[in-house]
Amino acid sequence: MTGDLVDSMAKWQQTTRPASLDSLLDALGPLLPVLDLIPNAAIFIKDAQARYLLANQTLVERCGLKSRQPLLGKTSAEVFPAxxxxxxxxxxxxxxEGGLVLESQLELHLFKNREPGWCLTYKWPLYSQANAIIGLIGISLDLQSASKTHPAYKRLVAVDEFIRQHFNRPLSMAELTAIAGVSAAQLERYCKKVFHLTPRQMIHKARLEHAHRLLHSDMAITDVALHCGYTDHSAFSRQFKALTGLTPRQYRQATGQD
Known part of the structure; x- marks a missing residue:
């Protein structure tokens, strides 16, 4: 269902050119009760200053709020932890500002209780009839459990187990395709169908989950990097920040471990 929702939003963004954000919000208003019923997807619209104009109930709850009103008119910088x-x-x-389209961005979020949660985030610019960017629409999906009904599920479970056992060293696509018995293109396609992630994202996820656990200890960050399969501390920091928005040290501070 969520995959269909993302596809629908992407197509809608490509074909919709509202006269203004107000007219767009008026048109979408009747749909908000439906959007509120989607439990694992935070859906939002923001204006050109990145302020929330529309948010569904899932997003409200993620922000630790009881109602939508305190969220509206504020940026993420004003709502989420500092x-x-x-x-x-x-x-x-x-x-x-640049018209960037963000698609299937794997992110490790910290929720109000400081518990981590994996999400796939999508953001698209909203264009007016004059072809100017007037806002953005986005959705952040909680990462779903594996689809066990897919014909390739058993072979891909072996790939997932291999990644989880060997993420602390460099992993090649050749190793993974040999385990699954499929081509690289097929592996990419099947992993997205079953795990909702690419093989590379699966590796990053396994490493970052382990890093999350180690950062809750007093282990030096350079040692955390080595234990997670990174021989280069700076590469670990770059990848960690790409997925969490924080450096390992900032993440440790945000979770109260420093």
């Missing part, structure tokens, strides 16, 4: 919010707003501004 070390996280500005990162999300900076991402918004890349969409709003």
């Amino acid at each position: 070390q996280l919010g500005p990162v999300y707003t900076a991402q918004d501004m890349k969409v709003l």
Whole structure:
């Protein structure tokens, strides 16, 4: 269902050119009760200053709020924790100022209880009839469990187990395709169908989950990097920040471990 929802939103963004954000919100207003019923997807619209104009109930709850009103008119920097919010707003501004389309961005979010959660985030610029960017629309999907009904599920489980056992060293696509007995293109396609991630994202996820656990200890960050399969501390920091918006040290501070 969520895959269909993302496809529908992408097509809608490509074909919709509202006269103004107000007219767009008026048109979408009747749909908000339906959007509120989608439990694992935070859906939102923001204006050209990255302020929330529309948010469904899932997003309201993720922000630890009881109602929608305190969220509207504010940026992520004003709503989310101090070390996280500005990162999300900076991402918004890349969409709003440069027309960036963000698709299937694997992100590790920290929720109000400081528990981590994996999400796939999508953001698209909204264009007016004059072809100017007037806002953005986005959706952040909670990463779903594996689809066990897919014919390739058993072979891909072996790939997933191999990644989880060997993420602390470099992994090649050749190793993974040999385990699955399929081509690289097929593996990419099947992994997205079953795990909702590419093989590369699966590796990043396994490494970052382990890093999350180690960052809750007093282990030095350079040692955390080595234990997670990174021989280069700076490469670990770059990848960690790409998925969380924070450096490992900032993440440790945000989770109260430093």
